[in-house]
Amino acid sequence: GAGVSQSPSNKVTEKGKDVELRCDPISGHTALYWYRQSLGQGLEFLIYFQGNSAPDKSGLPSDRFSAERTGGSVSTLTIQRTQQEDSAVYLCASTTRGQGAVGELFFGEGSRLTVL
């Protein structure tokens, strides 16, 4: 499709299980972001990928969270040993980069994670 695609749209899991969230960015976009949005909260930056550079992981809340981006395209966010406080909507966005600067972000509709 033409937009950012995220899957699953909804995920319910039990505390302690691992989950994987997938993001398919817009073709040709070199930069990819993951954000977390908890109920009533703003956007919490998690991780940022730009081309072949090392990702900026400064927003990951704990070592239970990790992400990878294969072939400069699809990205997977993994949460190990999920906790109830991980319940949130996880948003992915992609963009082009020009002259080192960020452009407009295109967001997916998010993956809603519920940890029971």
Place this chain on the structure above:
Amino acid sequence: AQSVTQPDIHITVSEGASLELRCNYSYGATPYLFWYVQSPGQGLQLLLKYFSGDTLVQGIKGFEAEFKRSQSSFNLRKPSVHWSDAAEYFCAVGGRGGSQGNLIFGKGTKLSVKP
């Protein structure tokens, strides 16, 4: 440190009234400025952006914003609010400097519209 402040967490306006949502930023480099809207259950959609040139920018859905460098502000305005404008609005600053992939979001302002 780079930051974006949206001072109002929640605003309620009557349908047909004018609207102004505030955004202040602190950014060391030349800023690129964005407003996004998130309707309930939806992803974020770009309303408008400022990169350079005319400091008054027009966006979709009748919104506009004005970049005021002296005040480090980029306030969003609409002359007459419609019930469908009820949503959450996020201001963001990007550019060549800063962290988080050179893009920083405010915490959002939730807009409610009274009939």
